[in-house]
Amino acid sequence: MPKPQNIPTKRLRLWSVVGLCAAFVGLLWVLSDTSRLTFEQESLVSFDRDDELLSFFVNEQDNFKVSINTDKTPLPELVQSLVILYEDKRFYEHYGVDLLALARTIWVNLTRQKRHGASTITMQVAKLGSRDKRTLWNKFTQTLQALRLESSTSKQEILRLYLDNTPYGSNIVGIKSAALLYFHRQLESLTPAQAALLAVLPNTPNLLFTNPQKLLQKRDMLLKRALDSRLISEMDYKLALLEPAPTLERANSIAPHLTRHLAKHLGKRVLRTTLSKPLQLHLESMLKDYAQITQDKGVANLSCLVIEAKSGDVLGYVGSQDFYDLAQLGQVDGVQAKRNVGSTLKPFLYALALDSGLIIPQTKLKDTNQFYGNFNPHNNSRQFYGQASALWALRNSLNAPFVALLQEYGVQEFFYFLRENAPFSDRDYAKYGLSLILGTKELSLYQLATLYLGLRRGGEFIAPNLLEQGTKEPTQAQKSPPKDLTQEYIHTSARAGISQASAYLTLEALLNLPINTRSSVFAHKVAWKSGTSYGNVDSWAIGVSDEFVVAVWGGNFNAKSSTNLTGREIAGVAMFDIFELLGGNNAREFKEWRQVGKWSSTPRFRQVRIDSDGYRTLEKNARLATMPYYAKPLRTKEQLDKDSSIIIYPTQDLRFSRLSHSDDGIVALVRSKELAYFFLNSEFIGTSHIGRLKISPKIGTNTLYVITQGGEHSTVRFRVLE
Template sequence: MVVISSFGIHLYYKVPIIFEKNNYSTVVLDKNGEILRVFLNEKEDWKYPAIDEPIPEKLKIATILYEDKNFYKHIGIDMKSLLRAIMLNIKNMKKVSGASTITMQVSRLLEPKKRTYFNKIKEIIVSFIIEIRYSKDEILRYYLNNAPYGGNIIGYKTASLKYFNKLPDNLTWSEAALLSVLPNAPGLINPKKNHDQLIIKRNNLLKKLYEYSIISESEYKLSLREGVTNIVYNFDFYAPHFCEKVKRECKENIIYTTIEKQLQINIEKILYEYIEELKEIGINNGAVVVIENSSKNVISYIGSNNYWDKINGGMVDGVTAKRSSGSTLKPFLYALAIDKGLISLDSKLKDIPSYYGNFSPQNASREFQGMVTVREALINSLNTPIVNLLDEFDLLEFYNFFKEIKMDINDTYGHYGYSIILGGMEVNLLEISSLYTALANYGDYSKLKYIVDKEEKSKNIFSQGSSYLILDTLKDVSRPGDEFYWDKFINKDKISWKTGTSFGRRDGWAIGMTPKYTVAVWVGNFNGKGSYKLTGVESAGTLLFRIFNSLGNENIAEFTEPKGELKEIYVDEETGYFIDNSVENIEINKIKIKYPTQAKQLRVSPYYKYVYLDKTCEYEVCSKCWKHDKVFKKILVYPVDIINFYQKNGIKFHKKFEHNPNCSTNYEQNSFNIIYPKNNSKILLPLNNENIRETLNIKTNFTIGKLFWFLNKELYIETINKSEINMALPLGENIITIMDSNGYKKTIKIKIIYN
């Protein structure tokens, strides 16, 4: 007796632990509750969660009538049925009748065991415990959620969806009867096996329902005429990469997401068809993200153009894969520099050959223009001006901007160097989309949302004014192909957009924004192979506008100027910087521009300086040579590297005033600077194809005359009218001195490293 009591107590506490366990499939739903994907559970079964849902009335009635008509009257065991079954089995010397109640079947489902008398006794004890601890509806729900319905289909909701392609609430009496008889012997009888026997069982139950006056005669006859399915429907399978991502991140059995299913289906088709076209030029993969700007919800997420394409790595998630960013980060540096007061859209930046150690940025066209406005540099995605701006802005500060918003950055800013703005830093589609979505929200940034009810903290990373100025500029970027003349059509959408192409033409990016949507696309090859025909503008841009065109006419609206976030200021017309009015009677042409109210004051132009001129305004004078009739004036003086570029390319520019030739002070009339390398540089000199050490190109902005070139205090060579030479340098520290015929000289120290 003590043993039995101890055994019963053990089971009493064990039952709820097992009862409350589940091994449901993970189900991913779109924003409207429609299925995107259902995953097999750990046992490779389909088991759709239906934990808290009310049991459909028809299924409830039919199941109880078929399995256990006294379910609501007994306490786990139907004694009358049990005694009758025992007598019949003894009489026939074999099992011919069962007396298992629904509660007893739940006991078996909790811990399936071989059918022996001992296990039967244990089953009865567990049934009592279940009845004590749980309500009848809880017991029935557990049974229906865990009953086998044939093959690897577990639970009534799974069976309803797999056999009838409908939710259980919409079952007919015929379908409810079919599901009620299936768990009785699912391995022997199911819609795909012993079909005729299944129909007989269903019809017998329908007859019972009629005899018990649960259904009318007409309902009975109509139910008998309904066919029995022999089809097993597949669950929907959309956004596979996205579903796998959220399954990894969420523990819930049912995951409610922000995806819009029909939009997802449409864009999956667009991407698939477009990449099929690009395969002709060696581009096999693509990925897309679409964001609803107002909520920052991800409403479409396509990891690849063909999930099942094993040859081209179709199961790789192109949305989260890190790739070279190309030129996609440029708008953010311009916005930050505006807010810092370094530039306006009309400010001029240097677009000339520039050197930063071993790094010398080149424009895609391999051409330079001298001085360009920020607006021109952004629209044309010029590389040299943005690197020059990054040097002024501060490389570390720009790097820390991404760290502060918690982007996943693997390396230090020193590793990336100035190439960080030209694709040196790798990003993924979600990261870049979140930044462009921030622009579209006038600087308000947060992580993108793709799980319902999961809130993300937001912060302002750009001022509203600078965001608008960048957005307004980006709408003027030229579009590819048939989209080139978009502005000639009244109903055409106004899209602010940016592209990027990585080194080696491995990655093509295009990101577009309207007030309603941000769309980001990537095209390339998951294996990293480049294509000489791949560009962000043509390859990715064409896809971007196909997607926007599919979104309808909701994009016709354009970004509006944020109220109170822009003010009018005057800048000088020539260089686009703030006019310093501290000195009177200075005549400079000025223009009125819009500038963010929240930005720091725009800096004074670095290209002007105050000088004293003689009364004819022909020569610059100093205290050694001026007279009482000197003139104080503010003049435009470009740096020597700009002047040298203009002279070499025959471009007119504002020439500097020569110093008074009669001045007693000796001024260098032919002064120059060393452009490359920079002082204190460390430079790696590799071996060439013939195993000979490469020489180093030494550049100056010198134009006309003789130069003496010294290496480590020894004369290396004399040149006439040359601005650069190639110099063979020994390993280690080197001192290079260059002197003109007037004795004016420049010296730098560099360190040479061999690989």
């Protein structure tokens, strides 16, 4: 009689079997873990306003890849059908592993020399995501991962993963990248022949370069199957057979400066810009050719920006004459680099002074040799004209009158106008002083173009659009609120804007300034201002037409100066060439402002009686002039004299070091030739008949008071530093 088994022993064996099964299931679970699947990161890529490819940089694996999942690009039905027909015709029927295909493959491999695979699209996704060596163990692991993928991921997403990460020859990854680089098209624009070629290409990715005829045979066989399956028509099939194999022409370095700039500030890899690719190509070619001419003048680098006035969209952005010109630092972005802007800010002081009632175009400004502490501005011509109308001073870019005008308007007010409308972080206006109007505050070409765009839009200052769908660059200002033109006067605090009327008068003043015979054809339709930085380092020209704002910079990224470098002759010539490219002969003149931005009608003006020097007078027989309707009342000659200090030097709020002057004092200057009495820190120190007296200020804050025998008097405060 058999001996009964021990009950605990039976249970132990049962639990052992259960444990082994659990361990096996756990091992399968670990091996099938799809979270270990990783795919290549996207490349940095940019597109123009019409979704045309601009720049395409390689990723960390030195491959070109742009994902269809970034913006959820829909896969065209024909593309899906052709890929499934060629790669995995039972894709929608199996669960990751096609058992019928696997059995057939085993039989073929056992009976024939030619080897076949049985990988489904899902299994290929697992292979692409693991990127392991081709071994039986890895094949087993990928099969498990395929099964698990099918249980957790939709068929549509699996197909997208495959097309997004499969190789397409050379260093091109993903079907969207292949469509862009081989055919210069988006997926939805592919022809049946192109879609078929991209369906068969991953099977033998380099066949396009080693044996393109064989690749076409594969494509044509797929097209025949597609015809038999009624995926394409007979006509589509016949036309598709006539299409040649593509050639790889990588014209994918368009607007690289803008692409890198946006990627840096936005943290995105796929960028849709406002650029126009045809215009951008013309601009890049034009500046590259023009650089060959300017190099003979000691100018190696050029940059430009073209903005559509109505929308504020940037249509053209050229950071340098050649991104790949490493010898001339071509990868520097000249549109964003900050530099001394020369005389390009004068139109804005002119417009603000119009609204403040300081001037009208006919107002005579002093153009004499004046000292402002250590600052002694001279005109570029090295001569003075005694007096010049504000209009003439602007058109001829005189320095001395505008320095004097800035002193009247206020350095602080002008500085914060610039800061508000061409945003920058600097807050210390005092370190620039009156030289601010001559461009000592460094700005970029983008910031200058922003200011001129605001002038064109009638004082509506906005950040130019660099991205499609209205997305603004985060480092730039938001739109300024619209002005309330029902107010009696324009607000002229530190955050003052520019009225439509003063913007109109300013741009009108900058018309008809041709450089040469060629530019004279349409100079009456382009308002523009040039600028040359101190030491002939930077050349600027910014022009405004009815439709466009064009800004050009020329110079050397290494800050090397050139005696041949001027705003007119370098940047100005290029600017007019760009306007000619844009169709300058068809641009409307500045006669009547059409509806641009929030402009709805011609700006309003009012008449004022003026004297021979362009100041307001009550004389009934005085001539009439025009000024902005909402501007402050124009000053009279009496108000001008009252507002003018008789003390020429030292100036108000001047700061200087004792070392910059002789130890025994400085010379105080007054404009009166009458007997003048001088008081320093409330103590009488002497008199003078000749308008000058040596004084000895103390370290720290000093107050100088001067009164003449005729009763004129002024006070200034200044500071002497250690």
